[in-house]
Structures are given as C-alpha cells and as structure tokens.
Amino acid sequence: MRLGAQDDKTTDGIVATLEVIGGKWKPLILFILLHEGTKRFGELRRMLPLITQGMLTNQLRELERDGLVERRVYQEIPPKVEYKLTAHGKTLDPVLTDMCSWGFKHLDFMRD
Amino acid sequence: MRLGAQDDKTTDGIVATLEVIGGKWKPLILFILLHEGTKRFGELRRMLPLITQGMLTNQLRELERDGLVERRVYQEIPPKVEYKLTAHGKTLDPVLTDMCSWGFKHLDFMRD
DNA sequence: CGGGATCCCTTACGATACTG
DNA sequence: CAGTATCGTAAGGGATCCCG
Numbered sequence: 001m002r003l004g005a006q007d008d009k010t011t012d013g014i015v016a017t018l019e020v021i022g023g024k025w026k027p028l029i030l031f032i033l034l035h036e037g038t039k040r041f042g043e044l045r046r047m048l049p050l051i052t053q054g055m056l057t058n059q060l061r062e063l064e065r066d067g068l069v070e071r072r073v074y075q076e077i078p079p080k081v082e083y084k085l086t087a088h089g090k091t092l093d094p095v096l097t098d099m100c101s102w103g104f105k106h107l108d109f110m111r112d
Numbered sequence: 113m114r115l116g117a118q119d120d121k122t123t124d125g126i127v128a129t130l131e132v133i134g135g136k137w138k139p140l141i142l143f144i145l146l147h148e149g150t151k152r153f154g155e156l157r158r159m160l161p162l163i164t165q166g167m168l169t170n171q172l173r174e175l176e177r178d179g180l181v182e183r184r185v186y187q188e189i190p191p192k193v194e195y196k197l198t199a200h201g202k203t204l205d206p207v208l209t210d211m212c213s214w215g216f217k218h219l220d221f222m223r224d
Numbered sequence: 225c226g227g228g229a230t231c232c233c234t235t236a237c238g239a240t241a242c243t244g
Numbered sequence: 245c246a247g248t249a250t251c252g253t254a255a256g257g258g259a260t261c262c263c264g
Contacts, residue, residue, distance in 0.1 A: 013215030103125030
C-alpha cells in the first residue's frame with residue numbers, strides 16, 4: 001500500500017498488521033485457535049454460526065498464506081482437515097490481548 | 113457488529129479497536145498527531161501528499177466522533193483549524209507501538 | 225483556508241448451488 | 245466433510261466541483 005508520507009516506515013508495521021488481522025472474521029478465528037488449540041473445519045464452522053462456508057475457507061486461506069495458520073489434511077474418506085496456529089501465529093497473542101483490552105476501555109469511554 | 117460466536121465478548125474489544133483504527137489513513141494520522149502534537153488541517157494534508165481533502169476530512173471526523181481527536185476551530189478569516197489527540201487518544205500509544213513492532217517482525221518473517 | 229456535496233469505482237463481504 | 249464456483253450487494257475509498 002502506498003501511503004505517500006515522507007516517513008512511511010513508521011506506520012508500515014501497523015499497516016502490515018492490519019492487513020493480516022483486519023478481515024472481519026480473522027480476530028475471532030485467531031482467538032479461537034489461540035485458546036482452544038487445533039480445530040477441524042466443521043468445528044470452527046459450528047463455533048461461528050453466522051459465517052458462511054465460503055468466507056471461512058477464504059479467511060483461513062489468507063491466514064495460511066500469511067503464515068499464521070497451519071492447515072493439515074488427512075487423506076481419508078470422509079475428508080478431515082485441521083487448523084492450528086503456527087509458532088509465528090502465536091506471537092500475535094500479546095497484540096490481540098492489547099487490542100482487546102484497549103477496545104473495552106474504549107467502549108466504556110464511549111458509553112459516557 | 114454481530115459475529116455469532118457463543119462468546120463474542122472475548123473479541124468485542126478487538127472489533128471495537130479495529131473499527132476505530134481500521135481506516136486506511138487513520139493509523140498514519142494518529143501516529144503523526146501522537147509524535148508531532150497539534151497540527152493544522154493544511155499541515156496534515158502536506159504530510160500526506162496522496163490523501164484527498166475529502167478523505168482527510170472524513171477520517172478526521174470519524175476520529176473526532178470516536179473521541180480520539182480534538183478539533184479546534186479559530187473564528188478567523190481565513191479559517192484556521194487545529195487537530196490534536198485527546199487524552200483518550202493518547203492511550204492508543206502502546207497499542208499502536210505493539211502493532212507496529214509485530215508488523216515489522218511479520219514483514220521479516222514473510223521475507224524468508 | 226478548510227471544508228461540503230456528489231458521483232463513481234473497486235474491494236470486501238455474503239448467499240446459493242454444486243462437488244470430490 | 246470440506247470444500248469450489250458463481251453471482252450479487254454493501255461499504256470504503258477516491259475524483260471533482262462548489263462554498264463560506
């Protein structure tokens with residue numbers, strides 16, 4: 001993304017982070033995998049009743065492409081696919097936790 | 113935003129944070145105001161050569177609505193308007209810093 | 225100088241149907 | 245079971261012109 005400021009460098013990191021976790025369902029998916037470990041596709045789907053299959057696949061693919069999620073396919077009939085965070089994915093924990101707590105403070109702030 | 117998981121509560125904070133700083137130019141604007149203090153509209157515009165006036169106004173209005181930025185109008189001819197972070201806006205500092213450093217680690221990670 | 229109003233385009237998001 | 249393919253919609257972002 002071209003931002004055009006003299007010292008893009010400062011915010012390039014934030015932009016990169018946003019591009020990775022900015023998707024509508026991504027924080028939720030990451031949180032689930034972070035706290036519940038390995039999950040099958042169908043399990044994730046059941047935990048996210050409002051997501052469509054297409055979107056779940058899409059978001060998981062992007063998270064995989066970005067190296068945060070590992071996809072493991074078992075060659076069986078019926079198919080079985082498991083998802084879990086990579087080591088790199090787990091390093092997001094403090095960031096997510098920070099954003100989470102600030103967000104709650106913000107919600108409180110806006111209520112007044 | 114309705115997400116539909118059983119325990120939305122956990123990620124509501126992150127979603128709230130994303131809604132506040134998720135705009136394309138917002139992290140950049142926040143960073144500038146955070147590190148350079150008060151800025152006039154025209155100054156911000158010059159520091160962001162690629163943004164249009166419309167978008168700058170739009171993003172600043174949303175940041176103001178969300179209580180992060182204070183807008184101060186001087187009743188003069190020609191008009192003069194200054195923007196700066198509110199006390200609440202400044203509390204974003206650690207979050208932005210965290211996201212920034214993780215983003216850089218991520219960029220390094222993806223390079224290999 | 226610092227906007228507002230309008231129109232347009234791309235992208236993210238989503239519903240539905242079908243498949244190895 | 246875990247997807248793909250296709251199509252449609254809504255929102256974010258942007259260009260341009262006008263105004264107090």
